[in-house]
């Protein structure tokens with residue numbers, strides 16, 4: 001009797017081409033935002049003598065701390081803070097995308113993730129060609145390094161949620177430092193310091209040898225989305241009955257997850273990139289599943305991941321636009337004022353500075369003077 005398993009070939013079209021298109025489109029959008037922001041800064045630099053160029057609100061997507069604080073403020077008071085409302089909606093969109101489709105923001109939308117992937121691919125080809133090997137980080141080093149991003153996230157969460165009172169959060173959001181944070185961020189990259197350039201160059205070189213070095217070990221955003229990944233109902237599942245143990249899925253995984261050794265991928269590093277699903281040669285063996293109780297789980301077609309990730313992001317940001325919470329409420333006159341005094345605005349750092357901010361805001365509130373820094 002022939003006991004050999006009948007193998008049905010996986011004929012589903014790969015999704016990677018479309019993922020590349022989505023990543024490219026979002027990266028181009030970010031570049032465009034950068035160009036627009038440059039024209040806005042030129043207006044500030046000219047002290048308002050050249051034609052005014054509207055500030056692109058999308059730039060606030062690069063202010064994760066301010067956006068997280070605005071989101072926190074929104075949860076506490078229901079109020080959308082006027083300084084960087086687009087940042088808050090982008091932050092919420094990223095959280096929602098990750099809650100539904102795991103850490104998919106990193107592999108579908110994030111321009112840094114896209115760049116890291118391109119560098120990682122080129123690095124792998126280079127190492128294979130020149131040194132004839134693929135570098136794998138040993139476990140004893142990989143785990144402690146991966147925890148660094150959680151420590152960074154823990155520091156930010158502790159500083160905002162535990163060290164700052166609600167009034168202090170508002171004081172920070174109202175502060176001239178926060179109001180001009182987007183312009184400061186622009187100059188961080190436009191006039192990059194020697195130290196920052198060295199750090200970025202080191203990260204770039206490390207990414208050639210270790211795939212996605214920044215994303216895997218240091219990005220606090222990635223840490224936050226990694227946590228949401230565990231809560232997300234959508235997970236990669238392997239059918240051990242039809243699996244032929246070819247190991248192609250594990251080989252294709254950019255996060256080095258041993259997909260071929262588990263039934264369900266439960267890793268904070270899985271970015272729902274669908275590389276493993278594309279690589280599997282057997283039909284209905286490796287797929288994304290929405291896990292529901294009482295055996296009601298169902299398979300999610302690859303194309304729904306693409307459509308879902310983009311749609312959630314677009315819908316949430318559109319809500320921001322259509323409810324009038326996209327363009328901030330800072331006038332060009334205020335921006336000109338902030339620009340002139342920008343050098344004197346500093347970030348409150350460390351428990352002492354937070355304590356001082358808490359005390360100052362509490363004192364003002366008690367005296368009935370609290371109107372927010374902007375309205376003083």
Ligand code: SF4
Pocket residue numbers: 236252253254255256257259265269270271272273274275276277
């Ligand atoms: S397990 Fe699959 S979906 Fe997750 S990161 Fe690896 S290849 Fe991508």
Ligand code: SF4
Pocket residue numbers: 238239242243244245246247248249250259260279280281282285286
């Ligand atoms: S690619 Fe992975 S899941 Fe698919 S048959 Fe090979 S080992 Fe099994």
